[in-house]
Amino acid sequence: MEITAKPLAELWAGLFQMLRDPDAPRPDIVAVPSHWTPQLARLGLLMELSALEPAFDPAACPAPLRPHACPEEGKAFSLPWRLEAPALFCRGDILERGGLRPEELASPDAFRRACRSLGKVAGGRALLKGPSGSLRWRDAAPFVWARGGDFFSTEGRALFAREEALRGFEDLFELIAEGALVLSEDSGLPVPGIGEGGCVFELGPAPEGPYADRVVALPFPGGAAPLLWALHLAVPSDCAFPAEAWKRVRSLSPAPPPLPDVRTLPALLLAGTLERILERALERLAVLALGGAYSKQGLQDEVAHAAAEADAVSGQYA
Amino acid sequence: MPSFGHGTLYRFHQELGRPVSGTQELLSRALGLMAPLLRAERLSVLSCRRAERSLRLALCRERGRLVGRDETLVLGPDAPLWQLVEGRRRRLCFAKPRPLLYVPLRWEGGCWVLRVERFARRPLRLPSACGGGREEDGRARPFTARERVLARLLGEELARSLRQTLKAEQNRSLLGRLMELTDMTAVFAGSLRVEHGLRVIAQGVARRFGLDRVRLYLVDSASGVLRGEVSVDVRGRALSLRSEELPLDEGEEEGGLRKDLFEDRALAVPLVVKGQRIGLLVADNLLSQQTLPSADAALLKTYAGQIALAVDNARLFEEVQALSLYDALTGLPVRRFFTQRFQEELYRSERSGQPVSVAMLDIDRFKAVNDTYGHQTGDAVLREVGCAISRNLRKLDFSARYGGDELLVLLPQAGPEEAVSIMSRLLQEIRRIRVPVEFSKAGWVGASASIGLASYPHDGRTVDDLVRKADEALYWVKSHGRDGLADTRIILNNPQGNLL
Structure with a gap:
């Protein structure tokens, strides 16, 4: 068995290469972000799993991820493999030193204020650990949802240029511009995790490390449900050994865990395409924020541009 | 200046000079050779995108294995790493959290970055049979002055080879495209039916340029519009575009594309014969959102002349054929x-x-x-x-x-x-x-x-x-x-x- 791990951008390009060139080498199983499934299925890249095993019940997929796995009623094209539902963690001792209590961080504004006031007692640590790698949709989602905003309607129309979403983006990029949210250290390495004492707040899995016992979990500001992000396994439609591939997918797909109240990225027919448009805007804004050139007007322009492009592309492929 | 063994740099130079299939092989070979010389556990090469002020991982080799990882470093203008890219620093060295060394791979008109890392070894408790105790103290040795200079010299050598390989790759790709296009021209120049010719053109362009969609329109002089003829999708399937019409006059939305929005992901190329516009070729990567390389866009624009001639030939042939098959007086077939x-x-x-x-x-x-x-x-x-x-x-x-x-x-x-x-x-x-x-x-x-x-x-x-x-x-x-x-x-x- 040969396993190839690819960064998401490379995986996306590889999937399109498979579409364009029927002779291109292709794997027997692919692992893709769950919300790409509807688009890849529509492009005819994925095999319908119930066609491989008629007795298979798509309802076996956890309910929050079912719209991703089953873009058509009763037809599943992928199964969950790796699930992540990051929570917001905080160093309780530093919070106390700053004279704050966890319940005082319940709103996005209170969280922003806390980030400013804790700067003095953080001991040179980053306040909020940024994502390793580039800024992605999933990184921006908690900020936008916390302000009651959203990204796309169920038909794929861009909603992220609306006021609530803009306020969420403002929170995110102002934290970067103020140096509170650190994308990478001067060394180019990611900020060490909260459990290792590298930051005050972290959005991620349960922390490990020498400082893990000082960490407390916080509710998401604005009461937003945490994001459930998943990698799904699927069988490419022209797989040479579909039965064997399906058997392997079944064995690798875990039994659905009990999932708390979570939110997923929307299941859209152009999710992968729209994600790339949005993430390009996020990257440009990150450059502006890091370069001290960030402004609200610049944010509005960039987001409005991305929303117009997303709508135009949706219109072309409606 | 610290000295090295006589053959170190020469052997590295010789090894890099051996033929390679492309950048990946060159980097993989170079990192493999550098790892023991610099006693590094992980070596990475980051490509630079100046416009976005970011570095993106091109290749990473960790303990003898190539590792794929999503890593983009978006940098501030005064970030030490960006200073290195801009030549304001010669190299960048960190001792914490682990020994880390950045070396620029600089050539005229370009700069990538080499990152050399040593990991803190985990403390290992030895069994009592071996005398117990700890094997490692948990800290990795920082880079010495000699190693830093060696890394810089190896980086300079790698940058020279990298530049040549990138250039050769670019030329090879261009030559390949040109040869493919020449073959394609021969195929559709021989196609005398307009409908068939257009399909061959659209499918050929989509495949050779790796495009998500190619659409062809022909000028309908009678109604003064561009009439859709054929559209080829990402899988190379040709569909009729007859129901689609576009206005003839050029503007911001030529070919139904918003130039201001789609930037380098879409291209509309007019088909012109003897100064007269006969159609429009619209190519895009809107679905994959991949950039159309500027070299490809330029090639496609140049190639549009050949396409226009082929389309015009096929049209003329059909007109001549129609004249020979129909009676001029009654309009009935002969x-x-x-x-x-x-x-x-x-x-x-x-x-x-x-x-x-x-x-x-x-x-x-x-x-x-x-x-x-x-x-x-x-x-x-x-x-x-x-x-x-x-x-x-x-x-x-x-x-x-x-x-x-x-x-x-x-x-x-x-x-x-x-x-x-x-x-x-x-x-x-x-x-x-x-x-x-x-x-x-x-x-x-x-x-x-x-x-x-x-x-x-x-x-x-x-x-x-x-x-x-x-x-x-x-x-x-x-x-x-x-x-x-x-x-x-x-x-x-x-x-x-x-x-x-």
Whole structure:
């Protein structure tokens, strides 16, 4: 068995290469972000799993991820493999030193204020650990949802240029511009995790490390449900050994865990395409924020541009 | 300056000088050679995107293995790493959280970055049989001055090879594209049908340039629009685009594309022949959102001239063919075209067992019309009869000018009875023709026709047999008073006269 791990951008390009060139080498199983499934299925890249095993019940997929796995009623094209539902963690001792209590961080504004006031007692640590790698949709989602905003309607129309979403983006990029949210250290390495004492707040899995016992979990500001992000396994439609591939997918797909109240990225027919448009805007804004050139007007322009492009592309492929 | 073993740099130079398939192989080889020299656990090469002020992981080698990882470093203008890229620092070295060294891979017009890392080894408790205790103190040794200089020199050597390889890769890709395009030109230059040619062009361009979608439009001069012809999707499937129209005038939205929005992910290339616009090629990567490389865009623009010529050739060929297949006066197909079509229809009837009939039609006293009212009036009568035929036949029927005032009509899926019914209706229509003639008493001249019919399989099984039988029936009608129709049954059952 040969396993190839690819960064998401490379995986996306590889999937399109498979579409364009029927002779291109292709794997027997692919692992893709769950919300790409509807688009890849529509492009005819994925095999319908119930066609491989008629007795298979798509309802076996956890309910929050079912719209991703089953873009058509009763037809599943992928199964969950790796699930992540990051929570917001905080160093309780530093919070106390700053004279704050966890319940005082319940709103996005209170969280922003806390980030400013804790700067003095953080001991040179980053306040909020940024994502390793580039800024992605999933990184921006908690900020936008916390302000009651959203990204796309169920038909794929861009909603992220609306006021609530803009306020969420403002929170995110102002934290970067103020140096509170650190994308990478001067060394180019990611900020060490909260459990290792590298930051005050972290959005991620349960922390490990020498400082893990000082960490407390916080509710998401604005009461937003945490994001459930998943990698799904699927069988490419022209797989040479579909039965064997399906058997392997079944064995690798875990039994659905009990999932708390979570939110997923929307299941859209152009999710992968729209994600790339949005993430390009996020990257440009990150450059502006890091370069001290960030402004609200610049944010509005960039987001409005991305929303117009997303709508135009949706219109072309409606 | 610290010194190195004599052969270190020379061996590295020699190894990098060996042929490689591309950048990945070069980097993989270089990192493999550097790892023991620099005693590094992990070596990474980051490509630089100046416009986005970011570094992106190109290749990472960790403990002998190549590792794929999503890593993009978006940097502030004063970030130490960006200072390194811009040449404001010669190298960048960190001791915490682990020994880390950045070396620029700089060449004229470009800069990538090499990252060298050492990990803190995890404390390992040895078994008591080995004396117990800890093997490592948990800290990795920082880079010495000698190692930093060596890393810089190795980086300079790698940068030279990297530049050559990138250039060679670029040239190879360009040459490959040009050769493929030359082959493609030969294929569609040989395609004489516009529809087929356009499909070949669109599919070829989509495949060779790795595009999500290619659309072709041709100028419709009559309606002043660009009319959609063919669209090829990401899987290379060709679809008709006939229902789509675009305005001819250029603007911000040429080809239905918002240039301001789609930037380098879409391209509209006008197809121009001798300074005249004949169409538009629209290519995009909107679905994958991949950038159309500027070299490809330039190549496609250059290549558009070849495409335009091929399309124009195919169009001209179809026009010439149409001229040779259709009669200029009546607008009906000529006899040669009719015979070809009749033969195809007979093959189809043989397979399906369905009947097919043929009618031969002669305009009554046409010579007298020409002699009395002049050839212009004769031509007008002929044109009117042609129009009546075109108007009154079924969609599947096919008519042709056989020669002089004789016309042929092919009636697929029509047996003798149905053929008689169809042609009777046509006969009625011909009788209603009135061609204005100023100097005649009535002010117009009318028309009538004699029609002979033959049907497959009753009257014959070949084109010649059936046309001959229809001709015999026609002469029977002409000899029995004209202005009527007959088939072989009538002739056999009613040899004395009485038209149908």
